[in-house]
Amino acid sequence: MFERIAELAIRRSRLVLAVAVAAVVLMGVAGAGAFGTLLGGGYDDPASSSSRAAKVIEEKFGGETNLVLLVRASEGRVDAPAAREAGRALAADLRKERNLENVVSYWDTDSSSLRAEDGRSALVLAHVTGDDTERDENAKAVIDTYAGPYEGALTVRAGGGAAVTSEMGKQSGEDLLLAETIAVPLTLVLLLVVFGSVVAALLPLVVGVIAIVGTFAELFVLGSVTDVSVFAINLTTALGLGLGIDYALLMVSRFREQLAAGAGVEDAVRRTVGTAGRTIAFSAATVAAALGALLVFPQYFLRSFGYAGIGVVAIAAVGTLFVMPALFVVLGHRVNSGRLPWVGPAVPGARQPLWGRLARTVMRRPALTALPVLAVLLLAASPLLGITFGTPDERVLPEQATSRQVAAVLREDFTGTDDAALHVVLDRPVGEDPLESYAVELSGLEGVVRVETGAGTYADGRSAPTGPGTAALARPDAQRINVVSSLAPKSDAAQRLVDEVRAVGAPEGSDPLVGGTGAVLVDSKDSIAERLPLAVALVALTTFLLLFLFTGSVVQPLRALVLNMISLGATLGVMTWIFQDGHLSSVLGFTAQPMEVSMTVLMFCIAFGLSMDYEVFVTSRIKELHDSGADNESAVVDGLGHTGRIVSAAACLLAVSFFAFGTAELSFMQMFGLGSGLAILIDAVAVRGVLVPAAMRLLGRSAWYAPRLLRAFHGRYGLSESAPAPAAPEPAAAPPYAKS
Known part of the structure; x- marks a missing residue:
């Protein structure tokens, strides 16, 4: 398959690029409509008792109260004649709104529960009608109309579930804009540093744009036929840019490495697609499998991230496998054009002494080097012993949010x-x-x-x-x-x-x-807890099968699963310490509260998938060297030497996309961004740099073990390296950049 992709790029490169441009334009047109089809909310299980109760109340009783108007008398108490007259007029006006039902006012009921203890404020309760999207729009229209001074006697502020959801949607859009404003320029600067040339640095952005635009189009289609959360947009932009850079970085690095080794452009393309392309295909499959587990949950908030995640991974992989080789053919040695004057002669992707020395040190003293790292990660995971869970409410908003103040x-x-x-x-x-x-x-x-x-x-x-x-x-x-x-x-x-x-x-x-x-x-926690074992089992099983097909070993998948769980435990523990226990709350500006259950599950799946992304990056090169006859230590040392810089650079670039959400005002988006970014860095440095070589040293030859029956199965159905050998042996030291 990879040979055919390479030959298509070589023989029909301009046609492939023309089709890609046309596809991006069409997807962009379709994707522009995504924002109008996506919904807020989606945290509830529609089959739960609470959801069915809400549906019956909607149908037979006019709906639950989801809009609370806090009305304060401009002077004196709410029972004063002027305030009472204005309050009754306000309730009468609200009853005329066609999108409001069950309007209940203190001034019509004289219920003490609707009057503040000091007598200066009172409540008007109502139900905003419509589905999640219509409810947000209807609530916003009512709030815009009535919030503020009313007839000179009252001041109105809005709260309740509909107001909170409306403010969350608005805040999410502002957070996304700020995050991308930070992430995109910083990412471009880092790409220039990593690649050292303008042309090479721009190539990963091509894949990122394809992934994001394509996923927006996918979300538009899905949002037209089923419920999709608006927060899927946030994941699309962060993951699309990050994975596009990850995959393109691997391809560009391998292509430039082949050129530096003396291969012609066409041979370099064949070798790049057959090695890096195969790695990307398996990597995308493992990430998609982890995100696919989100589809087992009934809450469309979680399912939406599954839709977006699978889509962005698949489109990024397809864009990388087909568009990048065609660009390589067209550019040839000009891929190194625009070299920055201060950049030295090293080629990204060539063996790097730092990572090689680190791997060699770890393999010679695995216990001495790995045990301290393992101890730190386990200590970081310890706050999980006291973890509690909740669902989003007004406390995820900044303190200045009106609905939070009303609450x-x-x-x-x-x-x-x-x-x-x-x-x-x-x-x-x-x-x-x-x-x-x-x-x-x-x-x-x-x-x-x-x-x-x-x-x-x-x-x-x-x-x-x-x-x-x-x-x-x-x-x-x-x-x-x-x-x-x-x-x-x-x-x-x-x-x-x-x-x-x-x-x-x-x-x-x-x-x-x-x-x-x-x-x-209660129902949301029970629903997620009920389906969580199935989701974890699916992630573990699909990951095991994919890594077995990739490596031919039953030990490598188990080793990867264990190390990834340690890394994830440390990440979730640190997030619990910060966001539940309240450490750094004054610095980050959030209110400590139980871990948001849906976002915690999402972060687990995202971090696990991205961990497997780097697992495949590293293991593919180690296996390539092992299959060529290198002993276990040489394969690991040289494999990490070749991939270490790629993995660390990719991790930094991807982490930037997620860390940018640390600037968000919504606390659960802060947690998601910081947690995902931290998980990526822990995995790239502690796991890939130390724990993987230590585990490989301790496992020795058994690291590649598989029972005879499974070896036969892998020999028949597994995907093995079949790319042609490089045109020339790799030099001991990388030469200067090739000139265009």
């Missing part, structure tokens, strides 16, 4: 608001006596302030109602019960309350659905 006021100045209540839905007729008995038992649970039903309001487990019922909670064929508590939203106690509510015996013949903020968190 803080609700916690401090209001007692038991409906916005954070649990919503129990009985999707069938229920008699008054069974309903009352059920509500009384719910009201006796620890932390519950009151239980609101259509028949009455109950508190403290007393059978006598403490207040009138709410007619909007009763339907002929369904009942809705609001369980309002004084517990902090998403706290451990709030999560325990969800389980306790679900354990209370329901009226006979009914199957209650429990929704609300706390229930969504």
Whole structure:
């Protein structure tokens, strides 16, 4: 296959480039529509009790409260005549909005739960209609219309789930723009440093552009037929640029190495595609397999990263395998044009003394060199022993975000608001006596302030109602019960309350659905935990099979899996220490909270896939030398000597793309960017530089072991190196850059 790709590039190079340009233009046109089809949200399991409760409430009760307007009297208390008149006018105007339902105002109900303890503020609750995308747009329109001064007597600020999601979407776009503004120029500078010539430095950007534009087109198509999260854009840009650079860096380095060894342009292309091209194909397969595990989760937030990740990896690999060889044929020795005057004669990709000496030192003293590194990584992983998980809320936004400020006021100045209540839905007729008995038992649970039903309001487990019922909670064929508590939203106690509510015996013949903020968190954690073993098993199995087909050994895949898990453990441990335990919060400007469960799973899959990317880069060269007859030590030392600079340069360039998201205002995007970048650097330096040669030394000849049956299978079905030999032997010292 790789020989045919090389021959196509040699014989039809200009046609290949023309087709590539046309494809990029078409994909760019299609991809421009992606932003209009992608959705916010997607953190919930649609099959969970909380999601089904929300759906029933939407259909039969006008929807859960997702917009909270915090209204403050400009002067005096909210019960003053001027404030009361303006408050009623505000509620009346809101009821006229066609995208709002279930508008409930303090001034219409005189409910003490809707008035602040100091009497200066009150609440208006509402439900914003529409799917995730429409809801964001509808919420933004309402907020833009009513936020700020109202009739000179009130000041309105917006909070609640719809406002938080709207602000998160806006902030995500701003974070992405800032990250790319930092990453792209810095990446270009680093490419010039790595390659030492302008033309060679620009080639990886070609692949990056192809990968990003192509994936945008893919997301547009998928977003037109299924739910896709808008946050997939962030992964597309970071991973597209990074992998495009990774793959192109390997190809360009190998091509220039072949030219420096005396090969003609066509022979250099054949050798490059047959070696580096084969490595890239396997690398892309391993990364895609890791990201493919995200597709097993029901939350479309996670599935969307799987769509984007698989797409960007596949398109980057295809672009590298077909476009780069054609560019090499057209450019020839001009690939070295624009050499920077201060650059020395070394050719990127040639054997580097530093990495070779490091590998030789490690292999001679594996325990002495590897044990300290292993100890540091295990120490870094230790915070995982205390890890807890949560879902995104207003705390991921910067402190100056309005919806976050509103949430803080609700916690401090209001007692038991409906916005954070649990919503129990009985999707069938229920008699008054069974309903009352059920509500009384719910009201006796620890932390519950009151239980609101259509028949009455109950508190403290007393059978006598403490207040009138709410007619909007009763339907002929369904009942809705609001369980309002004084517990902090998403706290451990709030999560325990969800389980306790679900354990209370329901009226006979009914199957209650429990929704609300706390229930969504519990269900999301349970859903991910249920499918996580399958995702991990798929990643491990596909990685093992691919590496076996690549190396012909059953030991190499196991060694790679163990080392990658150590590296990932250290990365996740450091992120837990920072973002959950709050270290560096003052420096990075975030609020410490439990690890965001979906983003942690995503970071695991991304970091694992990229670790395997560098695993294949290094192992391919070691295996190439081993298959040519080199002993184990020479193969590892020379293999790392040849690939060490490529891996370290690729890691630095890719890490820049992710570290740029450390400037984000959304804390979970900060965690994703910093964690992914750290994982890349740990893998490239500690694992590839120290632990891999140490493991290879300790394993010795058994590193390439496979049972006889599997050896026969690999001999028949595995992909082995079949590229032609180089035109001339590689020199001991690399010559100066070839002139154009």
